[in-house]
Amino acid sequence: MGTVAENIEIIRARIRAALERAGREPGSVRLVAVSKRQPLEAIREAMAAGQVLFGENYLQEAHDKVLAIDQGVAWHCIGHLQSNKARIAAEIFDCIETLDRLKLGKALESRLAELGKTMPVLIQVNVGGEAQKAGVAPHEAAQFCRDLQQFPHLIVQGLMTMPPFVDDPEESRGCFRQLRLLGEELAAQGLLGRQGPVELSMGMSGDFEVAIEEGATLVRVGTALFGER
Ligand SMILES: *Cc1c(COP(=O)(O)O)cnc(C)c1O
Numbered sequence: 001m002g003t004v005a006e007n008i009e010i011i012r013a014r015i016r017a018a019l020e021r022a023g024r025e026p027g028s029v030r031l032v033a034v035s036k037r038q039p040l041e042a043i044r045e046a047m048a049a050g051q052v053l054f055g056e057n058y059l060q061e062a063h064d065k066v067l068a069i070d071q072g073v074a075w076h077c078i079g080h081l082q083s084n085k086a087r088i089a090a091e092i093f094d095c096i097e098t099l100d101r102l103k104l105g106k107a108l109e110s111r112l113a114e115l116g117k118t119m120p121v122l123i124q125v126n127v128g129g130e131a132q133k134a135g136v137a138p139h140e141a142a143q144f145c146r147d148l149q150q151f152p153h154l155i156v157q158g159l160m161t162m163p164p165f166v167d168d169p170e171e172s173r174g175c176f177r178q179l180r181l182l183g184e185e186l187a188a189q190g191l192l193g194r195q196g197p198v199e200l201s202m203g204m205s206g207d208f209e210v211a212i213e214e215g216a217t218l219v220r221v222g223t224a225l226f227g228e229r
Contacts, residue, residue, distance in 0.1 A: 004045040007225050008033075011208075015219070018212035029212055032076055032201070034222030036061065037229040040068055046225070047073060055097070055220050059085045066092045078160075078201075078220055080134050083107045090115065097122040097160040097201050097218075100134050105148050112153035120157040121148075122201055125182065127175045128164040135161065138182050145191035158192055158199030158217070159183050169207035176202050176214035183215075 001007065008031075015029050032055040035043050043054060043065065052072065056062035057079025066075055074094040081089055081098055086107030089096060099105055099121045112119055123144060126135030136144050141159070148156055159182060163175035183200050186192045193199075203211025205224035212219065222229065 001227050004042055004226060005049040007227075008046060008049045008051060011221055011225055014209055015212060018209040022213045022215075024212070029216060030218050032078070032218055032220045033225055034078065034204075034220050035065070035226065036079070036222065038222075038226045040065060042226050043069060043073075055222075059088060063088060063092055076218075087111045090117070090119065093119070095120045095122065095157070097220075098124045098134065099148075099154075099156075100124040100136055102144070102147055105151055105154060109151035109153050118153045118155055120155045120195070120199075122158050122160040122199060123148075123156065125159050125161045125179060127161045127178050127182075130164055133162060138178065141182060142186055142189065142191060145186055155195050156192055157195070158201065159186075160201035160218075162204075163202075163207075169210045172207045173210050173214060176207075176211045176216065180215040 019026055019029060030053055032053050033046050033051050034055040036057040053074050055076045055078040077089055077093045077096045077098060081104060083104045086104060090108050090111035123141060124135040125138055125141055126133050127138060145156055148154055159179055161179045163172040166172060179202055180200055183198050187198045199217045200215055201218035202216045203219040205221050208219040208221055
């Protein structure tokens with residue numbers, strides 16, 4: 001594996017190529033550098049290479065990093081978030097990609113209202129229907145969006161998914177496509193994307209190109225960028 005800077009260049013080139021194959025606009029995908037369990041040094045290397053968006057899974061770790069880095073970058077929460085941690089999450093993150101329960105939405109809303117801050121959020125959808133994975137079922141997503149409309153500080157911007165683990169990324173294509181179709185359906189009902197385009201967060205180190213071909217606007221890449229954790 002190369003340096004973080006070299007890896008980022010390679011990933012950017014692969015993103016561009018996937019966009020071109022899919023006939024999509026250059027620049028229509030944002031790279032979320034997944035920095036969980038990586039040291040600050042690695043984050044600073046990525047920043048030096050122009051990376052401005054990071055994804056973190058664990059609240060305490062994210063809190064420490066946000067305080068240490070403090071400026072110039074945006075942080076997405078991509079891990080399971082407990083409602084009792086929502087207050088801090090509302091303070092430190094720029095987007096919660098893993099909203100999957102009304103209780104969590106309510107806890108975020110309460111702190112955001114105090115802060116006078118709105119927050120883009122994505123709804124985590126369990127497209128594969130796996131019992132061990134978080135996320136709302138696809139058929140529950142529309143009602144969940146409607147329920148979230150009572151929370152004016154949450155801007156429901158799109159959907160996020162983690163497909164079942166497979167060896168061949170082609171096997172995830174169906175899940176990615178399903179998320180895009182669900183996103184289109186919800187957007188047509190006016191339930192997504194009140195500010196700007198609908199976001200679809202899907203694709204990780206092993207399958208981000210397939211996800212881009214299927215419409216991802218955010219890809220969450222850790223290992224291919226920073227190396228093993
Ligand atoms: C860890 C993680 C990633 C990054 O996975 P890699 O395979 O290391 O790229 C992406 N999304 C979520 C939700 C994660 O927890």
